[in-house]
Amino acid sequence: MSAPPPRIIETQDLRKEYRGRAVVDGLNLRVLPGEVFGFLGPNGAGKSTTVKMLLGLVLPTSGQMRVLGGSPADPAVRAKLGFLPEQFRFQTWMTAEEFLNFHGRLAGMKADELRARVPQVLKTVGLDGRGQESLGGYSKGMLQRCGLAGAILARPELVFLDEPTSALDPIGRVEVREIIEGLRADGVAVFLNSHLLSEVEQVCDRVAFVKEGRVLQQGSMQELMGGVIPVGIRVDAIKPGLLDALARLGEVRHTDTQTPGRAEIELWLPEADAVPAVADAIFASGARLHALTPRRPDLETMFLDLIEDRPAPASNAAPEAARA
Numbered sequence: 520m521s522a523p524p525p526r527i528i529e530t531q532d533l534r535k536e537y538r539g540r541a542v543v544d545g546l547n548l549r550v551l552p553g554e555v556f557g558f559l560g561p562n563g564a565g566k567s568t569t570v571k572m573l574l575g576l577v578l579p580t581s582g583q584m585r586v587l588g589g590s591p592a593d594p595a596v597r598a599k600l601g602f603l604p605e606q607f608r609f610q611t612w613m614t615a616e617e618f619l620n621f622h623g624r625l626a627g628m629k630a631d632e633l634r635a636r637v638p639q640v641l642k643t644v645g646l647d648g649r650g651q652e653s654l655g656g657y658s659k660g661m662l663q664r665c666g667l668a669g670a671i672l673a674r675p676e677l678v679f680l681d682e683p684t685s686a687l688d689p690i691g692r693v694e695v696r697e698i699i700e701g702l703r704a705d706g707v708a709v710f711l712n713s714h715l716l717s718e719v720e721q722v723c724d725r726v727a728f729v730k731e732g733r734v735l736q737q738g739s740m741q742e743l744m745g746g747v748i749p750v751g752i753r754v755d756a757i758k759p760g761l762l763d764a765l766a767r768l769g770e771v772r773h774t775d776t777q778t779p780g781r782a783e784i785e786l787w788l789p790e791a792d793a794v795p796a797v798a799d800a801i802f803a804s805g806a807r808l809h810a811l812t813p814r815r816p817d818l819e820t821m822f823l824d825l826i827e828d829r830p831a832p833a834s835n836a837a838p839e840a841a842r843a
């Protein structure tokens with residue numbers, strides 16, 4: 520039997536209560552080496568609390584967690600972690616270089632190592648040439664870039680990024696995505712909290728959806744998105760028997776017949792191979808086919824389905840809620 524792959528993060532029934540109320544409630548997560556892991560959920564789902572527990576900043580009420588094979592309370596483990604908090608507040612009287620040198624020294628880096636590394640990370644985050652300016656004069660986006668530089672400064676093995684692009688313009692967001700991809704290429708694992716699902720979709724290898732402190736589903740992007748194929752259908756009219764025939768092939772999620780001479784149907788198929796049978800069913804019903812468009816379900820649709828408890832066709836991803 521082959522050994523299970525090493526885990527960068529593993530939690531078992533992790534729980535945090537505040538004043539008797541569970542805000543993280545039996546959380547089971549695993550993050551593998553070198554992967555970018557998206558941690559998604561609505562406001563108040565317990566994402567930041569989870570990150571703080573994984574960083575050793577908040578003590579769990581119960582449950583187990585291992586980070587980089589040990590406890591985040593262990594300074595040797597903490598030295599290998601990077602963190603960009605959602606609510607960053609930096610020492611505004613420092614220059615960016617002073618700020619990074621200060622954090623580098625706290626992380627145990629030597630002065631000559633920092634002399635080479637600080638300009639390097641400033642360049643990575645797009646603050647080349649701005650390192651001698653005081654943080655008090657930085658824009659919010661520049662501060663966030665500086666925080667990101669601090670998070671990657673000591674060459675961590677695992678970086679937590681809590682909403683890392685909330686203050687950034689679209690160009691900055693693309694740049695942060697490239698930085699995350701660069702980290703992955705260097706074998707660094709990234710734990711990403713973000714509400715920007717299109718961003719997550721582009722960069723994450725695996726994601727977990729959380730609600731009310733519990734993981735509803737986690738899996739690779741392929742597992743989460745490969746299970747079903749939504750197909751958009753446009754016909755002149757929905758002829759008798761057509762919807763029944765389509766329902767035998769998949770799930771009819773939506774119909775729109777408001778425009779005369781035109782009807783739209785959204786059908787979710789279990790596999791792409793069923794598309795020709797859809798066309799056959801439409802022709803057999805006598806309807807005229809104007810469009811038949813297979814689409815990939817996007818992360819936002821999946822998120823809304825899960826979070827709002829809308830019925831979604833089964834996918835291959837591991838459902839976690841069943842463990843409740």
Ligand SMILES: Nc1ncnc2c1ncn2[C@@H]1O[C@H](COP(=O)(O)OP(=O)(O)OP(=O)(O)O)[C@@H](O)[C@H]1O
Binds near residue numbers: 537564565568605
């Ligand atoms: N120190 C605290 N004391 C009491 N309640 C807290 C504390 N920290 C967080 N909470 C509560 O725990 C719940 C989860 O908060 P958390 O910040 O982890 O959510 P989140 O998923 O990160 O939300 P958001 O997406 O809005 O940042 C919220 O109801 C919050 O009010």
